[in-house]
Amino acid sequence: MSPDGGPSTGLRWTPRAWLFLGTGTALLVLAIAARNPVPVFVALPLLVAPLAAAVTGPPPGFRASFEWGVQGSGTEVRVSGQIRAEGVAHAPELHVLAHRPGDLVGPENPAYTATAAGVEFTYRWTSPRPTIAIVPPPAVVWQDPLGLVQRLATGDRSSLVVERSPLGVLRMGAIRLDRTLPLPGETRSRRIGSSGEFYGIREAQPSDPPRRINWLASARAGRRLTNEFELDRTGDIVLLLDTRPTPLGAAIDDRLLGVGRAAAVGLAEAFLREKDRVGYASFGEFMQAVPLAGGRHQAGRIQAAILATERAAVPGPTERCAVSLGRYFPRGITVLLISSLAGAPSAELVPYLTRRGYPVVVLSPSPLGLASHTIRLDPADETLARRIDRVERQTSLGKTWVHAPVIDWEDYWSLGRLVRFLQQPRRRRSA
Amino acid sequence: MTAPAANPAVTTREVPFAVLLAGLLALFSLGTTVPWYLGLGVSAGVVAAATWIRARVPDPGREVAGVLVLGAFVVLAASAAPTPGPILLGGAASLALLVWYAEDPRETPGGALRAAPSLLIAVFVLSVGTVSAFFLPSRNAVVGIAAGLFVFSIVLLSVFFGRPDLLDRNRAANP
Incomplete structure (x- = not known):
């Protein structure tokens, strides 16, 4: 470590350098033991090479500028960027060492392309499930062409947020949520949106749902036109993420939490886009909450809170969650609970919340696709085991349906069932 | 921090360097007590296997490639006759190994060229040792080589065991 507490910028010897040193020393010992000069001459290049590589490298503390970003869509995650360094004769000797988040799969090492300005690199990862994850600031190192020594570059590095939300939320449109604002009467909004009083007609966009197309006007004009409405009210919603450990185990819990976090980010952005007020809370041992608010800054606050949400080591009592929620959010607000409902504490959470006056809708990511049996079964038994798992899951969900x-969220890339449900306020209230 | 590896694509550009290494290793084996056909087979087989492993096996298993070749070097050097031929060919084969290492199929092409400064230093040291062993007027040259290696070993050990900063060059106060 350097005196300022940061990572050391001194030389690092790679395992290959130690291999060279060990072999060279063994050859020297062999030469002395056998009184034979041949091993000495074989050993000389092996012993000199690491030192020569170190001497020809850049000076300690050399700076490297670094830029990177995320591209790709769907399951594809392409992280690419560029490195430029001062004091390095050959750009291809610069390497980036980034830590791949656990939710993503793919090679640990990037593909490099040397350019006149520096080195371009590309990590090609895949996101098998929706996720939101942070790629921490990477290290940039110079490594000699023989792969014997490395030196860490200095410079500012930023972390990267990889977000892959379920696709359904992108076309969610307007959802009439219950309002908990204490203002009497109607609160008109200046925003033009997809619900409320009729405002006018505009050119249709690809993202517009068919229901909003004005077909008569489209037939007259010969092109697709969409109705626009003047929003007259905002709604409120709280996204509650249950991060308590379940009997499924830490690995499955982490995957389900990753999926739940991605859904929460996507849903928050979708509701905020419609000018709703959105709050966020996560409950592990204690509650962490972002109070209700609207606007772009609220999206950033919620995303930061979701990124900081981790699986709790110790489960907090269910009653504590319901009580804590009352400290941050008024009664009557719609709570969208994201929980696998695996285990008794998670299943008990819903009645506690409803008794406290919160209408609850549960989005339950199914663990069936993630769980793998430790015992190898033949195909017939495997099918039977899956059917039993499914029946057991339906039974546990049925108990929660009472409240x-x-x-039941099985296809993680689609939130269609949730969106269709939320678009029917009557069903939501009657339930 | 592990040694980074880059492009996973396997190319054929390292084949000439593998042939060079295998050829010099085979020539080196001719100066040993190992039968020529065995030396030839070991050289070709070990280098071919090492080249394949280095191109195909992911980190850190690909370092086994170097272990294979270095193991062959140790075996051949142990059975080499103390004559000028094996001395020259052994040193040359060792240099060829460095060139083979420099042209890594997972790195950007041209590694051998970029490693030229390091390789030239190794060539220089080997040349000085060889010339002093062969052309100095007395057998005392061996003592000189031994003294040089001793000093070199001390420096090397001090570098490797806790003082890598010995090689660090100070940054200029006013760059």
Whole structure:
């Protein structure tokens, strides 16, 4: 480590350098033991090479500028960027060492392309499930062409947020949520949106749902036109993420939490886009909450809170969650609970919330696709085991349905069932 | 921090360097007590296997490639006759190994060229040792080589065991 507490910028010897040193020393010992000069001459290049590589490298503390970003869509995650360094004769000797988040799969090492200005690199990862993850600031190192020594570059590095939300939320449109604002009467909004009083007609966009197309006007004009409405009210919603450990185990819990976090980010952005007020809370041992607010800054606050959400080591009592929620959010607000409902504490959470006056909708990511049996079964038994798992899951969800509607979320890339449910306020209220 | 590896694509550009290494290793084996056909087979087989492993096996298993070749070097050097031929060919084969290492199929092409400064230093040291062993007027040259190696070993050990900063060059106060 350097005196300022940061990572050391001194030389690092790679395992290959130690291999060279060990072999060279063994050859020297062999030469002395056998009184034979041949091993000495074989050993000389092996012993000199690491030192020569170190001497010809850049000076300690050399700076490297670094830029990177995320591209790709769907399951494809392409992280690419560029490195430029001062004091390095050959750009291809610069390497980036980034830590791949656990939710993503793919090679640990990037593909490099040397350019006149520096080195371009590309990590090609895949996101098998929706996720939101941070790629921490990477290290940039110079490594000699023989792969014997490395030196860490200095410079500012930024972390990267990789977000892959379920696709359904992108076309969610307007959802009439219950309002908990204490203002009497109607609160008109200046925003033009997809619900409320009729405002006018505009050119249709590809993202517009068919229901909003004005077909008569489109037929007259010969092109697709869409109705626009003047929003007259905002709604409120709280996204509650249950991060308590379940009997499924830490690995499955982490994957389900990753999926739940991605859904929460996507849903928050979708509701905020419609000018709703959105709050966020996560409950592990204690509650962490972002109070209700609207606007772009709220999206950033919620995303930061979701990124900081981790699986709790110790589960907090269910009653504590319901009580804590009352400290941050008024009664009557719609709570969208994201929980696998695996285990008794998670299943008990819904009645506690409803008794406290919160209408709850449960989005329950299914663990069936993630769980793998430790015992190898033949195909017939495997099918039977899956059917039993499914029946058991349906039974546990059915118990929760008594208190609140439950969306069994099996296809992680689609939130269609949740969106269709939320678009029917009557069903939501009656449930 | 592990040694980074880059492009996973396997190319054929390292083949000439593998042939060079295998050829010099085979020539080196001719100066040993190992039968010529065995030396030839070991050289070709070990280098071919090492080249394949280095191109195909992911980190850190690909370092086994170097272990294979270095193991062959140790075996051949142990059975080499103390004559000028094996001395020259052994040193040359060792240099060829460095060139083979420099042209890594997972790195950007041209590694051997970029490693030229390091390789030239190794060539220089080997040349000085060889010339002093062969052309100095007395057998005392061996003592000189031994003294040089001793000093070199001390420096090397001090570098490797806790003082890598010995090689660090100070940054200029006013760049």
